[in-house]
Amino acid sequence: MRIILIIVISLISFCNFAFSKEKLLPNTLLEIKVIENWKPVKNFQKFKEYSRKRPMPENKRFIERNDKEWKCFDRIKNVNPYPKDDNSHMIWFSCQNYLHFMGNKNPQIIGDILLHWASAKKDPMIEKKTTKSIGYNVSGYDIPSTIGTFAQFYAVWYNEINFTEQERQLVNKYLVQKLLDQKFKVLNHGKRKCNIKKLKSIYSKNTGTNNCGNIRMKVAVGEIMLGFRLKNQELLDKGHKDIYVVQAFINKDGININHASRGANTVNYSWEYTGYSSILAEVYRPVGYDYFEHTFPRGAKVKDYIKFNYKLLKDFKLTAEWAKRNVGSQFNKYKNISKLTQAEYLQTEYAENVYSFEHGDKEFIKAHPRFTKKYMPEVYSSVSEEEIKNFYNHREGLISANKGVSSYGLYYGNN
Numbered sequence: 041m042r043i044i045l046i047i048v049i050s051l052i053s054f055c056n057f058a059f060s061k062e063k064l065l066p067n068t069l070l071e072i073k074v075i076e077n078w079k080p081v082k083n084f085q086k087f088k089e090y091s092r093k094r095p096m097p098e099n100k101r102f103i104e105r106n107d108k109e110w111k112c113f114d115r116i117k118n119v120n121p122y123p124k125d126d127n128s129h130m131i132w133f134s135c136q137n138y139l140h141f142m143g144n145k146n147p148q149i150i151g152d153i154l155l156h157w158a159s160a161k162k163d164p165m166i167e168k169k170t171t172k173s174i175g176y177n178v179s180g181y182d183i184p185s186t187i188g189t190f191a192q193f194y195a196v197w198y199n200e201i202n203f204t205e206q207e208r209q210l211v212n213k214y215l216v217q218k219l220l221d222q223k224f225k226v227l228n229h230g231k232r233k234c235n236i237k238k239l240k241s242i243y244s245k246n247t248g249t250n251n252c253g254n255i256r257m258k259v260a261v262g263e264i265m266l267g268f269r270l271k272n273q274e275l276l277d278k279g280h281k282d283i284y285v286v287q288a289f290i291n292k293d294g295i296n297i298n299h300a301s302r303g304a305n306t307v308n309y310s311w312e313y314t315g316y317s318s319i320l321a322e323v324y325r326p327v328g329y330d331y332f333e334h335t336f337p338r339g340a341k342v343k344d345y346i347k348f349n350y351k352l353l354k355d356f357k358l359t360a361e362w363a364k365r366n367v368g369s370q371f372n373k374y375k376n377i378s379k380l381t382q383a384e385y386l387q388t389e390y391a392e393n394v395y396s397f398e399h400g401d402k403e404f405i406k407a408h409p410r411f412t413k414k415y416m417p418e419v420y421s422s423v424s425e426e427e428i429k430n431f432y433n434h435r436e437g438l439i440s441a442n443k444g445v446s447s448y449g450l451y452y453g454n455n
Contacts, residue, residue, distance in 0.1 A: 043414055064236065064288060064337040069280035078268040078326050078451060080196050087453025088200070091144040091446070094432065112138050116186065117153045119164035123182040132182050136189065137441035150193050151211075158214035165218065174309045177227040177298060184255050185441075186336045187218050191262030192444030193225055193318075195269040197436075216275055224251050224282075236288035239338070242298050243365050253298045254313065257286045258442065261316055265323055288337045294344035300362035303369025304376045307356050308394045314349045317342050318408045318447035327439040332411055346411055350419075353395060356385050375455035402454070409451045 083085040097120045103112070112135035115121065121130040128388060143150040157165055167179040194215065196203070205352055226233055226248035234252030242249060250256070260282035267276030288357040289298045299309035319340075321331040332343045351360050356377070363374040377446060386397050396403045401419050406428050413419040423431075429452065 045130065053076035060073070065339065066333060067284045067337070068281060068335070069284065070277060072276070072280070072324070072327055072329060074268060074273050074276055076271070078271070080265065080268075080323055080326070083453050084199075087449055090452050091449050094144065098242070103134050106134070107138065110135055111438060113149065113153070117156045119183075123178045124168075126177060129182060132186075133441045136182075136186055137338060140189065140193065140444055141443065143197070144446075147193075147200040149198035149204060150190055150197070151203065154190060154194060154211045154215065155203065157205055158210045158334035158347055162376070173369055180227040181227070181250060181255060183257050184222050187215070187222070188255070188258035188260070188262040189442070189444035191215055191266045192258075195230040195262070196445050196450070209342075212270060215266060216270065216272060218274060219259060219266065219276060222259050222282075224256050224259075226251055234285070236281070236337070237283055239289065239291060239297060241344055242289055242301060243367060246413045249298055249368060252285050252289055254309075254442065256282050256451060257313060257316060257395065260286065261319065261323075262444070264320070268323065268327075268453055284337060290336045290412055292339045294336075294346075294348040295359065296342035296345070298367075300359035301365040301367040302372075303363055303374045303391045304360045304372040305367040305369060306363035306374065307352060308390065310352055310359065311395055312347055312382060314346055315407050315447050317346055317444055318411055321410055321449060322450035325454065330415070343411065344416055346408055347415070350416070353404065355382060355395070356391075357382075399431070402428065405430055406448045409448055409455075 083212055103110075110131050111365055116132070116139060121128050123129050139153075141150060157163065165183050167177070167183045194211075224233075227250055228248060231248035232244075232246050234247055234249065236252065241247055242252075260279045263275050263279030263282060265279075267273070286298075290296045296313070297311060299313060300306055302309045317331070324331045331344075332341070334342045336342070336345070348358075360374070360378065364378070366373050374388070377388060377390055380388070385391050391397060400422075402423055405423060406422060409420075409428065428448075
């Protein structure tokens, strides 16, 4: 009996060791090279007409009313007031959201902000170091995130922004250097970086999850898109290295553990960032790379990841195993929703601010039109293409503070 027990313990120890030291697949995105005349949208006029006709969703109408007080353009252009606490973060985040939307009406808005940053004697887009007195590092989240999403926007609307040749070179040099400088230091005092070789390391209270999460994702997509636009292989490679870190926390079943573990906000985090999959699918089309078939470091494909998140919208408890960890969810613990039925969950704030559940699959189709058409034709054909084009949900998550471009807008211009 003792021998059997020793063997069992040894096997468990070996399995735990093997799991913690799980070998990741190589980063095949590094094989992709820049090309001449990369264009994220084939029919830019079509893309532009769609982008400018989009009505302002309710959440942006709210911001528009407050813009008189917040002065969003001047606030982000001058980085004043500086984002340093919960209130200033909320306003900065809302203004970033608003400027993304307004930039689609007039791209020069974003261009003028970029030029101001690039021309400043002292760079205003510098995040402050984390100290015990600061606590949560708001600027460490807001400033890199904004650089990332504005870089995405600039890469798409590049030729619609009027600069002199000197101004263009100044902005390009500034943005490239800012992106290359992003090292994703741990935001909060006493925390450690993510360990991509250990999936479970994300659960530790000592792990700064933004180091391998949303900030890095926004910057990575900005690096990839601007790397293509400027034919800058170094920047493109950095984007592919950064995104690999984020994707290392997507398990073999296509579940992003970093997002799934966010307590009562498990669906919120998971759904919001799926949009980048379809954005990147359009970004890689000019270089002949089918991103939906791309394999993540732990073996799942992009298509598996999107399919899982479709199922999660239908059954929020699919991430219960991870959501109960309550990573970064001190005030929104999973116990708040764990005993609810799907119907009851849909009546909570955790659902109503996440997805337009009342419209069935429309928001999913609009966020992932090319994917749905190819891999879920029965869902895609359930709604007409014209209806999807004219569908706008109440929060319009296709462009938000977290994404500088619309996956549907790119698809529409390429379709």
